[in-house]
Amino acid sequence: MSERQTHAMQQLESDGWTLIPGIAFGDLLEFCEELGGRQRVTRLIARSEAEASVPSLSANHGLGQFPPHTDGAEDLEPPRYVALWSSAIHKAATLLYDGEDPLLDRPLFSRAWLVGVGRRRFYVVPRQTDGNCVRWRLNPDCMRPASSDDCLEESLASFDRLPTTRVEWRSRQALVFDNTRLLHGREALPADDRRRELMRVSVYR
Numbered sequence: 001m002s003e004r005q006t007h008a009m010q011q012l013e014s015d016g017w018t019l020i021p022g023i024a025f026g027d028l029l030e031f032c033e034e035l036g037g038r039q040r041v042t043r044l045i046a047r048s049e050a051e052a053s054v055p056s057l058s059a060n061h062g063l064g065q066f067p068p069h070t071d072g073a074e075d076l077e078p079p080r081y082v083a084l085w086s087s088a089i090h091k092a093a094t095l096l097y098d099g100e101d102p103l104l105d106r107p108l109f110s111r112a113w114l115v116g117v118g119r120r121r122f123y124v125v126p127r128q129t130d131g132n133c134v135r136w137r138l139n140p141d142c143m144r145p146a147s148s149d150d151c152l153e154e155s156l157a158s159f160d161r162l163p164t165t166r167v168e169w170r171s172r173q174a175l176v177f178d179n180t181r182l183l184h185g186r187e188a189l190p191a192d193d194r195r196r197e198l199m200r201v202s203v204y205r
Contacts, residue, residue, distance in 0.1 A: 005031055008176070012081075017096060017177035021170060025199060028085050028174045035081050037205025044084075046092075046189055046196040055118075060141050063194055066186035068097045068159045070179050071202065073139035074115055076122070079202035082184075083176040090169040091193040097162050097183040099127070099136045104162070108155040109138075112146040135180040159183070169198075 001009065004020070008031070011018040020028070032039055052058035055074070057066050072078035084094065109127035123146060126138040140156060166187075167175050177184065179202075189196055 001031065001034060005034075009034065012176055012178065016098070016181040017165075017175065019167065020174040020176065022172050023085075023174050024172065025085050025087075028083055028176075029201065031174075031176070032081070032083055032201045032203050035203045035205065037080065037203050040079075040202045040204070042200045042202070044198045044200050046194060055142060057139075057141060063189040065188045067140060067156075068095075068183040068185045069139040069141070070136050070183055071200075072179070073124075073137045074142040077204060078137055079179050080205045081176060081203040082179045083174055083201040083203070085174045085199040085201070086169045086171065086197075087199075088169075088171050088197075090196045090198075092187040092189045092196055093169065094167040094175060095185040095187065096165040096167065096177065097159055097185070098165075099181050099183055100134045101162055103158050106151075106155045106158060108145060108149055108151050111149075113143045114146045115143045133181075136183060137180070138183060169196075 005027075008018040008020050020031070023031075029039070029041075046063055047058045049059060049062040052062070057069070061067070070078060071082050104127065110125060112123045113126055115122055115124055124137050124143070126136060126143075128135045145152060
């Protein structure tokens with residue numbers, strides 16, 4: 001790895017995310033290989049509700065703002081790391097939420113939730129602690145508390161009070177983050193920039 005990529009790896013380890021400007025997609029794939037495990041590459045194209053496949057965030061939110069979530073929350077094995085890459089400038093930023101913020105230490109997030117996509121259903125705990133580490137799996141679009149709870153909206157509103165990191169997209173820029181430590185969302189797409197397209201590398205380990 002180059003000196004710049006070595007620094008990015010160190011920042012990913014310490015902060016849970018890193019931004020790599022001016023990187024070719026092929027070089028990003030090599031960076032992700034250093035993280036270990038297997039990779040899956042997908043193209044993310046912004047779509048309206050009518051255009052989107054179901055189930056998906058786009059099917060529920062279209063070109064509007066995406067709520068805080070972790071990728072692959074509906075899968076038996078979510079990715080540990082996610083890398084996003086853009087070949088062009090886009091106005092709608094990606095938003096990062098620190099999953100270790102004490103504001104998110106709410107009882108509801110430490111109880112069982114039911115994940116339901118099609119016929120596949122299973123239980124998970126959205127927020128788990130391992131020593132000093134906090135690990136997340138959350139997507140309110142496909143999972144709900146296993147028991148009825150009046151605190152759902154109040155608990156989800158905790159994210160509105162969190163400070164967020166706003167990542168603006170530049171050409172040949174990559175954002176890599178720990179998908180279990182940080183949650184992320186997306187700003188609504190403006191009318192003059194609705195063809196937002198990113199490449200995503202999911203790293204499983």
